[in-house]
Every structure is written in C-alpha cells, then in structure tokens.
Amino acid sequence: MDICSLYKEELREIFSKRGEPSFRADQLFDWLHSKRVLEYSDMTNMPASIRNWLGDEYPIPSAQCIKRQISSDGTEKYLFSFADGNCVETVAMQYEHGMSVCVSTQVGCRMGCRFCASTQNGLVRSLTAGEMLAEVYEASRLTEKTADSVVLMGIGEPLDNFDQVIRFYDLITDERGYAMKNRSVTLSTCGLVPEIYELAKLKKQLTLSISLHAAFSEKRSSIMPVNLRYPMDDLMEACRSYVKTTGRRVSFEYTVIHGFNDGDEDAEKLASLVRGFQTHVNVIPVNEAGRGDFSATRKQAEIFAGKLTSLGVNATVRRTLGNDISAACGQLRRDTVETK
C-alpha cells in the first residue's frame, strides 16, 4: 500500500522497525496530510538518512493534472493521471457553503448501469486511499481552497472498493490531516447490499446516498444490473437497517429518464418506498452525454420532483453545475481514452 494510504499507527510501525522514534511518524503524517508536500526533500525537519529510505521505498502518490476545464459558474473539472498512467476525473464545485469535491474511487466501473459513461469500458482497477486523497489535495492546490465537503460520486462504485474507501474516510477526517468534518463526506452507491451492512457495523458518521433511479424492481433491473443481484426490497431493508444501526439518515438519488421513470405511478411508488425514511430525494435529469438514448430536460425533472413533493416527499432538483464543461462524470475520461 502506498504511504498516503497508511494510518498513523502503521507509519509508527514502519519507523519502529527501523529503530526510529515514533514521533517521526507524526511528523511524516503532518507533512503528507496537513502540509501536503509531494517530495520527501521538502520535509525539512526529517533527517536526510530517513528521507532517503522513505524516497526509495515509499513513493508519494500524486494526481497529476493533465486536463483542466473551468466553467463559467466556477466549477472546475480535472483529468488526473496516476503513476501508472491511469486517469480519473475529479470535479470541484463552488457552493455558497463552500467547495465540494467530487472524487472518483475506481478507474472505470463494473456495475454496468446503462445510462452511465463511467462503466462503458468496465473496471481497470480500484484506487488506493492515497490516490483518492491526492485527488482532493490536488484540487485544493489548484483552486487554492480547502474543500468543505467531499462526495464519492465520481467514476467507480465506492462500495466495490470498500477497504480503501474506509481508509480514505478515516484519513481525510483525521484532525491531524486534512481535518474534514465527519459528516461532510457523502458516499453514493448503486446498492451493494452486503457492503451496506458492513458499513453500518462500522458506525461511521458519513452520509449514505442510494442511487435508486427507478421505483419498480423490474424497471430498475433493466437499467441497473446490480438490481438483479440485490433486488430493491433487500436494498430498502438494508437502508432501514443502516438508519437503525448508525442513527444517520439515508438520502436517495433519482435520475429522471423522460418517458421511462417519470410517470405518476413512478412517483407514487417511489413515495411509498421512501415513506418513513425522513429522507431527501435528489432528482437529477439524466445527462444525455452519458450513454444510450436516454434524455430528460431540467423542466421534466422539476415536474417529477413536484409530483413527489405533492405526495409529501422532500424532493429537489439538484443545481446543475458545469454544464458547459461536460461535468457529468466519466465523460472526460471516456472521451480521452477513445480519442487516444
């Protein structure tokens, strides 16, 4: 595992095996996660002898920006490249309450959602916690801002990279590091049921969001193959259990595909599913640049959200940011991979 993916105790172990005092581990953690330098040579309070073996054995993961798009609304989208040449997308969004960074968790994805660009060419590999942190650290450097929140809604399925995503969460919320607030990390999943139970057991304070996108199980299966493995009833049961175990709320995402999942019966069924959840439904018009011939206008999404509201569901259409820079995740990487 790379050096930025390691917990402080694991760093201490490395130093103790070398016969070095444990405070060196704290210094190293501070350089990596608080000061966020990218070279051991910049760690001025670290003896050269230590910097040498660290440099030889533990390269510091970095996200190198190979494309940067800046939208008129201030949204920035990056194509970041890692040491092995694999690329992911990261988006930095400016809200009134601060900056939010949308982080990719895998290179590609194996979930196969039919409308999504990220999964088109399958999964290449999962990212390490250090690489996910590097996305946030580099976005902070480029924008010269500290992120107030992180959404794991970039390329990949976070729960398909469970251990590294948990490390990412623990490390980014470490008070001695980036010190993000516990509740400011949102994990979005297409619904890997066993991992939702695993996550609940850990009782983290992160915010869980479920990509539902259909209220009828068969309909959901037709656009999200994951529903064949973990049918919707099991998913909703896992959500109820998650709320009970963690005391946290779960929110839902619903991508409107006009003429497919935005009828009255869809709204009614969805309302019945989320009733009792004290929840919020994020309604999103499907981005046509995704995949397949799915479409919806913002207006159509608003009409659907209106139906939900009239049924007593707390629903809003998410502000669309970065429209002029193809900010829907997966597009930039796909376009780049395909034009190679």
Ligand code: SAH
């Ligand atoms: N794999 C996770 C997180 C990544 S996708 C998940 O499924 O939740 C982040 C969100 O974007 C998901 O809700 C996903 O369904 C949605 N999405 C993917 N392609 C889209 C498209 N073309 N238009 C609108 N939303 C899309």
